[in-house]
Amino acid sequence: MSDTLFHLFAVLTVACALGVVLNKNAVASALCLLVCLTGIAGLFVLLDAFLLAVLTVFVYAGAVVALFLFIIMLLDMQGGNRKPFTKSSIVAGAAAAGLLCTGLYSFLVRGHIESPVLATTKVGGSSLRAYAELLFTTYLLPVQIVGFLLLIAMLGVIVLSKKFENLEDIK
Amino acid sequence: MDFSLYFDLPLWFRLVLQGTIVILVLFPLAAACSMAERKISAWIQGRPGPNRTIPPFLAWIPGINIIRNLGLFQLAADGGKFTFKEDPVPGNVNKFYFILAPILSMIPALSTISFVPFGAYFTTLADGTKHLVPIMLARTDLGLLAVFAVSSLGVYSLILAGWASNSKYPFLGGVRASAQLISYELSMTLSILPVFLWVNAPGGEGTLSLFDVVQTQSQPGFLGGMWYIFLMPVSAFVFLVALFAETNRQPFDMPESESDLVGGFHTEYGAFKWSLFFVAEYAHMIVGSGIFCLLFLGGWNPLPWVSLGSFINLAAGVLPCVASPLFMGVIGITFFLLKVGFFIFFFMWVRWTLPRFRYDQVMNLGWKKLLPISIANLIFYAVAIAVKDLCFPNL
Structure with a gap:
């Protein structure tokens, strides 16, 4: 059961995180961020870190994203055209992506958790x-x-x- | 009575059943509030209110005039109208979000209730001692924080409705909603911290559970049985004002504000979608009143210094059947609902008495008055509780 839920929340979180970046509409992006944060809260619940889950929803989903939306609506951002990639931005982006992948890979291969993390102690x-x-x-x-x-x-x-x-x- | 048939059901089924029953009570209750609002506004303004509607085929029943005068058929007619009338979607709206917004408004409104205890009963443990158990859907130590977290998501339906409508007045309503709800969340959260400072006395277990708040208001002794509205009147007042702002009730209904924004965030909505916003507002009101009663008015305790347990023990002397868990639960819920009912009346009373604030007044009140007051209040109680624990540890 919790495995299924983990996959559900993980897919939801990642899909919405992609949605934040790829959406052209600023409001839709902010809403994707909202769902993404809710998914993270769900993952926290699965780790029995209820306090973190509740605080994520309360502070980030409840207040911070609402402020984002407030600013987006106040400035009436239309999304608009993106600047095309330049050569230097492509190189920098590729380098950053490569570093991130290396980091993730080394974390997956070598990373191990010494002691029970504080976040997973039951509240x-x-x-x-x-x-x-x-x-x-x-x-x-x-x-x-x-x-x-x-x-x-x-x-x-x-x-x-x-x-x-x-x-x-x-x- | 034998409930073994019920307890043989699988757990998930029982949970779904419990949740459905609570929603089936809350939803019509929220709808009934609209009728109460009409009747109370009429009473305050010296009118009879809706008292004519009746289906012709029922009119022959003697004594049915009482129900007609109460306006119950008007409620049914309203419900039927909202369900069956044409539900146009304006041409220039952002359709997906336009339809999503009213649905989204129902989710926090109906799910916050799962963290709210509405009664309690005694169970006898194996060793013969009696143990008070709350009647609630999800018993968690984070009680109030969870309620705040879920209800803080309610603002998105207003923002989305305002934005997706793609017209000027709803847009202004949505912007106002997002600013107002965040502003008052701060003073709301700060105002109830003294309560939890008091509940979590040094050495005790750390808890944010609403059930434990009620428990600490049902202790014997002068301070033990005191409702927190007497102990912390400023907290109660700030919380109440912030509650009005958070539920968008007049005098704080800036997002709606008929006189300057036509209908605010729901200008473009009609029929069933509009009624969902409406029911969500009343559901927020019911849950908010419930939380106020639990925090400051002793929850299901009948009177200050009289806890439900002692009341039941007293009543069991006259009627022994009262002591059964079922009766005790029903009595507790009744006391709780009476208090909630009074607060819903209070919400309406204020609405039809005070004029609406201007938007700058709302912001001034929230940031320059309520927030400093609640911070000062928190510091005062932190010092007072520390002094009390040092000098009068036995009080």
């Missing part, structure tokens, strides 16, 4: 606590750094988008 009662405790102890520094980066990004957006009328006032 039943106390392990919701385990997540929180790890976030506040082992992974405190990364969390703080990511938070700081997000803060900087937010400030950057405010500075870039806000029209400062009296620059003298700020100084």
Whole structure:
């Protein structure tokens, strides 16, 4: 049963990921991304990582893609014509694809997981606590750094988008 | 009573059956809300409301006027009209997404209910102790987070409907919907964090389950039996306001906003497709009211400081049959539905009392008022709970 479901979600995820890239219509692309993220959440559920699944749906599918759609609709993007490939972009693209394939191949051949991954521990009662405790102890520094980066990004957006009328006032 | 025949069925069949039954209750309930809305709006405005419709072949039955005056036949007529009338698709719409949108609106509306407990009953364990079991479809520790996750997908039907309609007013409705729903999701999530800070006392199991929230409101003692609306009134207020915005109810129905957007995101829709949006809105309202009752109004507990368990024990002294799990479940669901019913009335009461906000007012309220209030509220309760645990650990 879970094998069938895995194949179902995996195919769905990959197909929709392709749809994101290949669609000419920006809104359709965003919707493909939505289904793709939902498929990933389904894969998380199959791994018993319920918290990750729910957070993926809540944050990415629920909020981030909605913001994408908001921006797409606000700017009224029509998709339009793509720029044709130039020689350098073909070379760069091929190199990137080759590197990705090599990476995937070496991961498949040599990769092995030493210990049970945190993500696969069941979120039943106390392990919701385990997540929180790890976030506040082992992974405190990364969390703080990511938070700081997000803060900087937010400030950057405010500075870039806000029209400062009296620059003298700020100084 | 013997239910072994039912429990012999395969698990998947039972689950499908349970889900179908819940939807079969929720869907007509959501449709019935439209009639309640008409009657309540009429009552608030001093009109009789729909009271004329009756099929001629039923008119001879004595006493049927009561049903006619309640407008129940009007409800049936509405349902029939939505189902059978012609359902035109305007020529310039993006057909696939245009048809997908109303279908998509039903999915989150009907699936959030699976994480909501609506009652509880005692089972006797093997060692003779009694154990309270919730009546719900999917019992998970992530309860509320799952509800929020699924219901946050509801915005896509509005965005899609607005975009696929390919005309100006629906488009504006869709843009408004996406901005508004994200804005209020923040204060909604932050406003209920104090509740879970309180529920997950230090040393306890970490949980986001709605059943456990109700359980902590049914403890003995002054603080134990207190409903959280008394303990955290600000949280309850912010959550309620955000709930109005999330369900697109007036005074927050910016995506629809008849007076400036004609009909907003569903301007181009008619007949059955339109009624699906309508039913989804009411289903969201029912589930939202249910979550408010579970978080702040003690769920299925009849009164503050009176838990369902103690009520049943009291009532079993008079009527012993009440103590059976079946009766207890029915009584719990009844109390829960009464509270939900009151909140649906409250939604309608507000709708027919307050004027609609302007869009900039909605954004100001969400970002500049509710969000700071809910953050301040969270910090206050975090400090207060820490102080309480340090100084009065036995309270």
